[in-house]
Amino acid sequence: MTTTEPALADAPVAPPPGRLTPRKVRWLRRRRALGRFWRQYRASGMGMFGLVILTFFILMAIYSALGYGGSTNPIETLQNPTLEPPSLEFPLGTDNNGISVLSLVIKGSKTSLLVGLIASVISMVVGTLIGMAAGYRTGWADTILMFITNAFIVIPWLALAIVLAALLGQNLWIIIMIIGLTSWPGTARLVRAQVLSVKERTYVERSRALGGPGSHVVMKHILPNVMPVIFANTILTIAIAILSESALSFLGLGDPLNITWGTVIDQAFSKGAITIGAWWWLIAPSTCIVLVVLASTMIGFAFDEIVNPRIRER
Amino acid sequence: MGTQRYLLGKLAQVLLTLLFILAFNFFLFRLMPGDPVTLLVRQAGATLSAEQQDELRADLGLDKPMFPDQFLDYMGDTLTLNLGESTIIDPGRPVTEIFVERMGRSLILLMTSTIASIVLGMLMGIYGGWRRGGRFDNGSMVTSMILYSMPEYVLGIILLLLFSNVFQIFPTSGYIDQVADYTGIAYVADYVNHMMLPFWTLTLAYLGEFYLVMRSSLLDVMGEEFITLARAKGVREKYVLRRHAVRNAMLPTVTLIALSFAFVLGGAITVELVFTYPGVGLLSYDALQNRDFPVLQGTFLFFTLAVLIANLVADLTYGYLDPRVRTA
Numbered sequence: 001m002t003t004t005e006p007a008l009a010d011a012p013v014a015p016p017p018g019r020l021t022p023r024k025v026r027w028l029r030r031r032r033a034l035g036r037f038w039r040q041y042r043a044s045g046m047g048m049f050g051l052v053i054l055t056f057f058i059l060m061a062i063y064s065a066l067g068y069g070g071s072t073n074p075i076e077t078l079q080n081p082t083l084e085p086p087s088l089e090f091p092l093g094t095d096n097n098g099i100s101v102l103s104l105v106i107k108g109s110k111t112s113l114l115v116g117l118i119a120s121v122i123s124m125v126v127g128t129l130i131g132m133a134a135g136y137r138t139g140w141a142d143t144i145l146m147f148i149t150n151a152f153i154v155i156p157w158l159a160l161a162i163v164l165a166a167l168l169g170q171n172l173w174i175i176i177m178i179i180g181l182t183s184w185p186g187t188a189r190l191v192r193a194q195v196l197s198v199k200e201r202t203y204v205e206r207s208r209a210l211g212g213p214g215s216h217v218v219m220k221h222i223l224p225n226v227m228p229v230i231f232a233n234t235i236l237t238i239a240i241a242i243l244s245e246s247a248l249s250f251l252g253l254g255d256p257l258n259i260t261w262g263t264v265i266d267q268a269f270s271k272g273a274i275t276i277g278a279w280w281w282l283i284a285p286s287t288c289i290v291l292v293v294l295a296s297t298m299i300g301f302a303f304d305e306i307v308n309p310r311i312r313e314r
Numbered sequence: 315m316g317t318q319r320y321l322l323g324k325l326a327q328v329l330l331t332l333l334f335i336l337a338f339n340f341f342l343f344r345l346m347p348g349d350p351v352t353l354l355v356r357q358a359g360a361t362l363s364a365e366q367q368d369e370l371r372a373d374l375g376l377d378k379p380m381f382p383d384q385f386l387d388y389m390g391d392t393l394t395l396n397l398g399e400s401t402i403i404d405p406g407r408p409v410t411e412i413f414v415e416r417m418g419r420s421l422i423l424l425m426t427s428t429i430a431s432i433v434l435g436m437l438m439g440i441y442g443g444w445r446r447g448g449r450f451d452n453g454s455m456v457t458s459m460i461l462y463s464m465p466e467y468v469l470g471i472i473l474l475l476l477f478s479n480v481f482q483i484f485p486t487s488g489y490i491d492q493v494a495d496y497t498g499i500a501y502v503a504d505y506v507n508h509m510m511l512p513f514w515t516l517t518l519a520y521l522g523e524f525y526l527v528m529r530s531s532l533l534d535v536m537g538e539e540f541i542t543l544a545r546a547k548g549v550r551e552k553y554v555l556r557r558h559a560v561r562n563a564m565l566p567t568v569t570l571i572a573l574s575f576a577f578v579l580g581g582a583i584t585v586e587l588v589f590t591y592p593g594v595g596l597l598s599y600d601a602l603q604n605r606d607f608p609v610l611q612g613t614f615l616f617f618t619l620a621v622l623i624a625n626l627v628a629d630l631t632y633g634y635l636d637p638r639v640r641t642a
Contacts, residue, residue, distance in 0.1 A: 147330070147331075147334075148334075150327075150331070151331045151335065151338075153576065154331060154576065154621045154622050154625060155335065155338075155576070155618055155621070156576040156577075156580055156617040156618060156620075156621055157576060157577075157580060158579070158580030158581075158584075159579065159580065159583070159598065159613065159614045159617040162583070162598060162602050162610070162614075163342065163343075163611075163614050164342075165602075166602050166605060166607075166610060167343070246465055247466075247580065250465075250467050250584055251583070251584065251587065251599060251602065252602075252603065265467075265468070265471070269471065269588075274471065274475055274479070274486075275478075277475075277479045279475050282471055283472075286464075286468040286471070289463075289465060289468065290460065290463050290468070291463075293463035293464075294459060294460065294463040297459065297462065297463055
């Protein structure tokens with residue numbers, strides 16, 4: 001990234017003592033860039049709001065991973081009242097087995113966030129590899145890769161996911177793979193467009209003229225420049241992955257051994273929570289999904305505003 | 315010249331994609347463990363001897379080599395709209411026939427709600443972008459972000475909770491009153507009444523996206539020099555907006571419409587389930603629950619074709635709106 005504002009470039013990072021080796025210079029530059037990025041990010045109210053919400057849910061997931069949050073085992077909740085509206089004892093009410101909905105939501109946060117994270121990393125890796133290859137190579141390789149990408153965009157992901165889940169079975173890792181492998185085309189197109197514009201810059205041409213091999217040019221010159229955009233896109237993909245997981249679970253394709261927000265909604269819906277009027281059972285997990293997706297979207301937008309120069313100028 | 319080449323190019327692309335999707339659909343269902351006969355025996359609990367199973371395989375052409383014989387059979391069958399027979403949901407009934415019955419209902423719901431969300435979203439986006447930072451813009455911005463983050467079926471459930479428990483205004487499931495047996499105007503009114511909740515769910519669910527894109531694309535255009543020029547010439551604001559800004563800002567939205575159609579169809583599956591609206595979406599859910607593979611394969615093909623056609627329409631619209639695309 002080039003600096004546009006000289007005032008910001010002079011970040012208050014003291015140069016380390018001793019001789020400046022190329023490695024030290026590089027780290028110094030990176031620390032400055034990071035500091036500059038954080039200062040710009042902090043100014044975005046939307047981004048900070050999203051960050052606070054996401055941190056809250058990440059803490060909730062860690063809390064659940066450490067074994068807290070109450071029991072979700074129906075045998076241990078036999079003495080609890082069933083389908084109890086929110087009360088002091090059960091702040092979010094209970095379900096048809098007397099399990100506290102709060103416990104379900106806390107337990108669900110772990111798997112829901114994990115699925116979103118891993119699936120979007122898969123999507124990022126696949127999308128970046130294909131986008132980079134298509135952008136860097138020209139001619140047939142580009143044409144074929146982009147044809148496959150565009151064909152995958154046409155395939156409605158949920159219909160494909162249903163078919164795959166029906167054929168492959170309902171296991172958490174299969175669900176993660178399905179979401180990862182159906183959400184990469186957008187990233188691939190974005191990365192390709194970025195690579196095409198970066199490729200033409202003079203310093204890339206210079207590196208190639210000096211005899212830099214293709215792998216060197218891609219890894220050292222193109223990838224670092226495309227990385228910020230990929231990162232912003234990945235955060236937006238987390239939101240899509242969490243939405244996708246919840247939709248699959250709602251259709252009853254979730255992993256029966258793992259509780260996610262989507263499976264809680266599926267359970268509530270199929271056990272007739274609407275006719276019973278047990279709104280708390282449905283609204284609590286739904287609110288969690290909406291908040292996490294909203295938070296990732298806001299963070300992604302705030303990121304985009306910083307790393308995407310076209311938007312920033314406005 | 316340019317226009318013709320553009321059209322031909324797009325058409326060739328669509329045909330190639332269609333071929334790719336058909337091949338994908340074929341191998342997807344063939345490469346999975348277990349052939350249709352084994353699956354049928356396992357699920358339906360049909361007691362067939364080994365010879366009977368072999369006979370059935372020969373009947374279905376499964377004893378031939380997968381490529382090219384089975385593949386060519388499949389292509390021929392698909393192109394003549396012979397999609398096989400349902401195994402579980404409606405045993406023995408041709409899949410195509412089931413589709414004909416269901417398709418109309420889904421198309422009506424999807425077309426009306428997509429058009430409504432595009433029109434409403436774009437109008438709101440234009441107004442919001444024009445009065446950027448105003449009360450309307452801020453309000454719509456927050457609403458759009460929340461709607462954008464909400465899964466379609468969650469919105470459906472909220473509407474269902476409101477309208478089935480709190481106010482009992484609209485019917486909560488089905489597409490028609492099965493008992494009443496209406497005809498004429500009464501039939502239409504009853505249909506519309508049943509479609510109201512799924513329609514508003516899908517419309518509201520995709521409104522946010524169109525608002526956000528239209529607004530940001532309008533803001534992009536408003537920074538362009540030709541807008542400043544139009545203003546400098548003394549063109550009235552109303553005309554600057556209508557003739558200069560909106561026309562150019564439409565382009566990215568048209569692209570979005572095409573891209574989002576794959577998502578709209580996904581949403582239709584869950585929304586039809588929430589409201590038990592018997593369209594193709596609910597059919598694919600039933601096929602999934604019963605592992606009725608011929609129907610499942612058919613729904614997959616149907617959804618993909620729908621997106622492909624929508625994409626072609628969007629591409630052609632884009633070419634019409636932006637002459638540069640045609641000549642490039």
